[in-house]
Amino acid sequence: xxxxxxxxxxxxxxxxxxxxxxxxxxxxxxxxxxxxxxxxxxxxxxxxxxxxxxxxxxxxxxxxxxxxxxxxxxxxxxxxxxxxxxxxxxxxxxxxxxxxxxxxxxxxxxxxxxxxxxxxxxxxxxxxxxxxxxxxxxxxxxxxxxxxxxxxxxxxxxxxxxxxxxxxxxxxxxxxxxxxxxxxxxxxxxxxxxxxxxxxxxxxxxxxxxxxxxxxxxxxxxxxxxxx
Amino acid sequence: xxxxxxxxxxxxxxxxxxxxxxxxxxxxxxxxxxxxxxxxxxxxxxxxxxxxxxxxxxxxxxxxxxxxxxxxxxxxxxxxxxxxxxxxxxxxxxxxxxxxxxxxxxxxxxxxxxxxxxxxxxxxxxxxxxxxxxxxxxxxxxxxxxxxxxxxxxxxxxxxxxxxxxxxxxxxxxxxxxxxxxxxxxxxxxxxxxxxxxxxxxxxxxxxxxxxxxxxxxxxxxxxxxxx
Numbered sequence: 202x203x204x205x206x207x208x209x210x211x212x213x214x215x216x217x218x219x220x221x222x223x224x225x226x227x228x229x230x231x232x233x234x235x236x237x238x239x240x241x242x243x244x245x246x247x248x249x250x251x252x253x254x255x256x257x258x259x260x261x262x263x264x265x266x267x268x269x270x271x272x273x274x275x276x277x278x279x280x281x282x283x284x285x286x287x288x289x290x291x292x293x294x295x296x297x298x299x300x301x302x303x304x305x306x307x308x309x310x311x312x313x314x315x316x317x318x319x320x321x322x323x324x325x326x327x328x329x330x331x332x333x334x335x336x337x338x339x340x341x342x343x344x345x346x347x348x349x350x351x352x353x354x355x356x357x358x359x360x361x362x363x364x365x366x367x368x369x370x371x372x373x374x375x376x377x378x379x380x381x382x383x384x385x386x387x388x389x390x391x392x393x394x395x396x397x398x399x400x401x402x403x404x405x406x407x408x409x410x411x412x413x414x415x416x417x418x419x420x421x422x423x424x425x426x427x428x429x
Numbered sequence: 430x431x432x433x434x435x436x437x438x439x440x441x442x443x444x445x446x447x448x449x450x451x452x453x454x455x456x457x458x459x460x461x462x463x464x465x466x467x468x469x470x471x472x473x474x475x476x477x478x479x480x481x482x483x484x485x486x487x488x489x490x491x492x493x494x495x496x497x498x499x500x501x502x503x504x505x506x507x508x509x510x511x512x513x514x515x516x517x518x519x520x521x522x523x524x525x526x527x528x529x530x531x532x533x534x535x536x537x538x539x540x541x542x543x544x545x546x547x548x549x550x551x552x553x554x555x556x557x558x559x560x561x562x563x564x565x566x567x568x569x570x571x572x573x574x575x576x577x578x579x580x581x582x583x584x585x586x587x588x589x590x591x592x593x594x595x596x597x598x599x600x601x602x603x604x605x606x607x608x609x610x611x612x613x614x615x616x617x618x619x620x621x622x623x624x625x626x627x628x629x630x631x632x633x634x635x636x637x638x639x640x641x642x643x644x645x646x647x648x649x650x651x652x653x654x655x656x657x
Contacts, residue, residue: 266643281645305640307535307579312651336608340578343609347575350568351535380564381571412533415494417509418653423540425646425653 202277210239213261218250226256231291233298233359235324237278238263247279249298249324251289259289264300265309272330272368275302286312294319294355294398301325304345304358308424314352314413319403321354326361328368338371346381353379353407355398362391379406430505438467441489446478454484459519461526461587463552465506466491475507477526477552479517487517492528493537500558500596503530514540522547522583522626529553532573532586536652542580542641547631549582554589556596566599574609581607581635583626590619607634 211217217236225232231254238248238261247264263282267275286309288297297313297320304323313321327341342358349356355378362372374387376396385396423429439445445464453460459482466476466489475492491510495503514537516525525541525548532551541549555569570586577584583606590600602615604624613624651657 265645265648268639268643285648286651302643305579305638306644307539307576308644308649308652311535312649315651315654316657336610339610340608343571343574344578345575346571347573347579347609348535350572351533351575380568381575382564382567410533411496413656415496415530416534416536416655417493418655420493420513421536421540421652423514423543424536424649426543427644427646428641429544 202274206278207239207243207245210237210245212240213238213248213250214258218252218258221250222252222256222258225252225254229254231293231296233296233322233324235300236261240280244280245278246282247275247300248282249300249322251291251296251298254292259291260287262287262298262300264303266302266306268302272328286316288313288316288318294400297321299323301327304341304348307348307351310348310352310354310356314354318354319400320398321348321356323356323358325358326370328361328365328370330367331369338373342373342375342383346377346383349377349379350381350410351412353403353410353412355379355403357396360387362389379403379410430502434506435467435471435473438465438473440468441466441476441478442486446480446486449478450480450484450486453480453482457482459521459524461524461550461552463528464489468508473507474510475503475528476510477528477550479519479524479526482520487519488515490515490526490528492531494530494534496530500556514544516541516544516546522628525549527551529555532569532576535576535579538576538580538582538584542582546582547628548626549576549584551584551586553586554598556589556593556598558595559597566601570601570603570611574605574611577605577607578609578638579640581631581638581640583607583631585624588615590617607631607638 221234232252236248238246249262251259263284265282269276297318299309357376359374361370372389376385387394449462460480464476466474477490479487491512493510497504525546527537585604587602589598600617603611604613615622
């Protein structure tokens with residue numbers, strides 16, 4: 202926990218967003234990027250920005266769930282987000298964006314799905330100290346593949362690679378289809394992982410798995426409580 | 430859809446519950462069983478009963494989410510349940526029980542977890558017509574393994590085996606641990622699948638994955654709506 206790191210925070214839009222917008226326009230790519238967003242001195246969010254392929258900033262999604270873990274002093278740096286799980290109509294798909302720890306919370310993709318998201322993108326920086334326990338890595342993937350199935354949506358998890366002091370960021374970025382099958386998977390090295398998503402396949406699977414039709418929202422009140 | 434099948438419905442407690450209670454006491458087993466429960470003529474639920482190892486009926490959990498699918502005319506036979514996702518303190522563990530189609534809904538294990546469930550048991554009868562698509566079978570398992578991870582709980586799925594007319598019930602009952610690892614898995618044949626669950630392992634994983642600490646229930650209002 203080092204107060205000096207707050208000097209890295211910046212507004213949105215700001216220098217990082219501007220740089221990403223230039224690259225988006227140059228390469229004609231929809232871009233999701235992460236920014237340490239400052240709203241006021243010491244009042245910061247872990248924010249993902251979504252930029253259209255022409256360089257337009259479509260909006261931002263602030264990380265909603267903030268962990269506090271050995272080597273992850275996030276509750277010191279980040280304010281819990283207030284952006285209400287936005288979805289973005291991009292030229293490629295209607296996408297939701299949630300950041301890192303958000304990925305473990307089944308409420309997030311469910312709300313995104315209700316808002317019409319076809320794909321949820323998770324920028325993430327997950328690491329373990331020393332040797333990586335395969336079961337933890339599996340759990341990370343299983344949880345998000347479960348979200349894909351339960352919400353009949355595509356999931357893209359983009360994870361950091363490399364080492365920082367004792368922490369090994371395991372990479373393994375992947376894209377899962379709406380039945381939770383991993384259709385593309387990265388390694389632990391820096392690389393570009395591409396996957397082709399299919400609108401007709403998504404639609405076909407949603408007609409097969411009509412989960413939203415049978416929800417019982419009038420019985421879900423307990424979800425709005427912190428404890429029973 | 431055959432009205433004649435309603436003659437198979439029975440009250441709870443009733444003959445099936447009584448028979449299961451006798452067996453529970455005889456073999457000293459906690460039993461979860463399924464009953465076509467009649468409350469009034471034509472007013473029926475798909476109900477799971479939970480019986481303590483001494484034969485005591487602890488309670489029931491009525492199926493909350495009712496599908497309507499080719500060969501599954503459930504909306505004709507069953508009323509959507511009203512038992513509010515109960516958990517049962519048995520001599521083995523605190524368990525939640527949800528039936529079949531309920532297994533696809535992330536709201537169910539989340540509410541169960543908030544109520545303290547250590548294990549969720551899903552009696553289920555899932556089949557496909559003709560050859561079984563492996564990706565659908567995988568999705569079924571992935572979704573429930575995802576629930577195990579997202580809620581740091583054990584999951585036991587008990588699926589029917591065998592053929593009925595054109596339908597092949599694929600079995601594959603399994604138990605997943607709180608990191609979503611399948612620790613025991615059945616075949617497509619009738620059999621007894623046993624697994625050892627560990628309280629200390631559950632506790633250790635819950636201390637690692639402190640998801641409930643970081644939930645944002647004040648932001649989950651959309652979950653109580655049917656549509657956005």
